[in-house]
Amino acid sequence: MVLKDIFGVLENARTLFFVGIGGISMSSIAFVFHSKGYDVSGSDRAESAMTRKLCAAGITVHKGHDAANVHGADAVIYTGAVNEQNPEIAEAKRLGIPLVYRADALGYMMKKYKTRIGVSGSHGKSTCTAMISHILIASGKDPTVMCGAETAEMGGAYRVGAREDFVFEACEYKDSFLGFFPTVSVVLNIDLDHTDYFTGGLEQIKDSFRKYAKIALGAENGIVVANADDENTVSALAGLPLVTFGIKNTADFAARNICYEGGYAEFDIYAHGTLFCHTRLSVPGEHNIYNALAAAASAAHAGVDADDIAAYLADFAGLSRRFERKGSVGGAEVYVDYAHHPRELRAAVAAARRLCRGRLLCVFEPHTYSRTASLFEEFASSFGEADKIYFTDIYAAREVNTYGVSSRALAAATNGGEYAGSYGEAAEKLRAEARAGDIILILGAGTVTETADLLTRE
Secondary structure: HHHHHHHHHHHHEEEEEEEEOOOOHHHHHHHHHHHHOEEEEEEOOOOOHHHHHHHHOOOOEEEOOHHHHHHHOEEEEOOOOOOOOHHHHHHHHOOOOEEEEEHHHHHHHHHHEEEEEEOOOOOOHHHHHHHHHHHEEEEEOOOEEEEEEEEOOOOOEEOOOOOOOEEOOOHHHHHHHHHHHEEEEEEOOOOOOOOOOOHHHHHHHHHHHHHHHHHOOOOOOOOEEEOOOHHHHHOOOOEEEEEEOOOOOOEEEEEEEEEEOOOOEEEEEEEEOOEEEEEOOOOOHHHHHHHHHHHHHHHHHOOOHHHHHHHHHHHOOOOOOOOEEEEEHHHHHEEEEEEHHHHHHHHHHHHHHHHHOEEEEEEEOOEEEEHHHHHHHHHHHOOOOOOOOEEEEOOOOOOOOOOOOOOOHHHHOOEEEEEOOOOHHHHHHHHHOOOOOOEEEOOOOOOOHHHHHHHHHH
């Protein structure tokens, strides 16, 4: 189905069914459609905090997938994690109910807004999306937001605002972001990832990001905000007109005079060679300086002045599972972070080390067999500043292990690595080892945060 037809379906539909409604992105889209008067329901394989939240909002959620669930729907919206063997997808096809991919539904939603800021990149999308959203909200604008993680400010991962500004996370997996319509395309970085889809490797990924960037250049007053320090981004976007940001190389928005106090960065932002503002971040790590620069460039384009950008970057408090403090055990502070790629792990570990007065103890749950196999050596070398790393079993997500990889093998290949297997075993080892001044950093995109719950429950 072409986009014009998809948009026509959604314009005329009144009853929407979401397959996999409990996911962070799918649930946000479902909430927004529900807020706009659509009759929304959906299904997910298991009950969760998110499905309970959907039900509390008046959205019917079925536990498990059943063909009968889609009966009466005007359209069925599905996520990339769902395959064609799903009984609801199969039944929708049999009945001729239009199937709409999640990204296309989001594309339809954003088309009605004047300024559309889409944050892409292999890493940091959720944090930068939340930073931009916070600046716009705090400065008096009223954006609609679709983020990949929850914030306390929004009370979730989404926000319904007026028709002027739309801020969204643009995921590259399965080229989802090519169905979006940004007027500002932010490219934070580009890395090899999602090799189950990007079988052509890094060059295929770079080509997709270039296509995404060019969407904004075709829009009225459109710009591309890109990382001048990221080699793959510079290569992928060569020859395109860019608004650049960076720390090391010449950039339109540059961080200078950087210093750290207690692990948090303070610095000047220069815009096009002139002092723009001075700010101090409340989220740790050099990677967040890059996020802040991208957010500053995007917010400035949206009409926010420098003083407001400085103030609201400084009081941005972070978001769920992005170096989020969960409590303490044995005098050690416990944090969780969504990092699940070697570059993300290095950034999170470096940020923790700046904060740490004692030892840095990590738990890592690798995410998907394909990623673990294709980046095995990089994973093994990602924890250089950690004192000990406990590896739990690989989170399979949508995959089966046809790669012959294991967390036990990854632990053996990592300096300071030890196989823990289950969350309970990892928590037991950490509880026995933790002492005052230590930081316990629990890493991964799966359900490994349960380890933090086990540690801090008492």
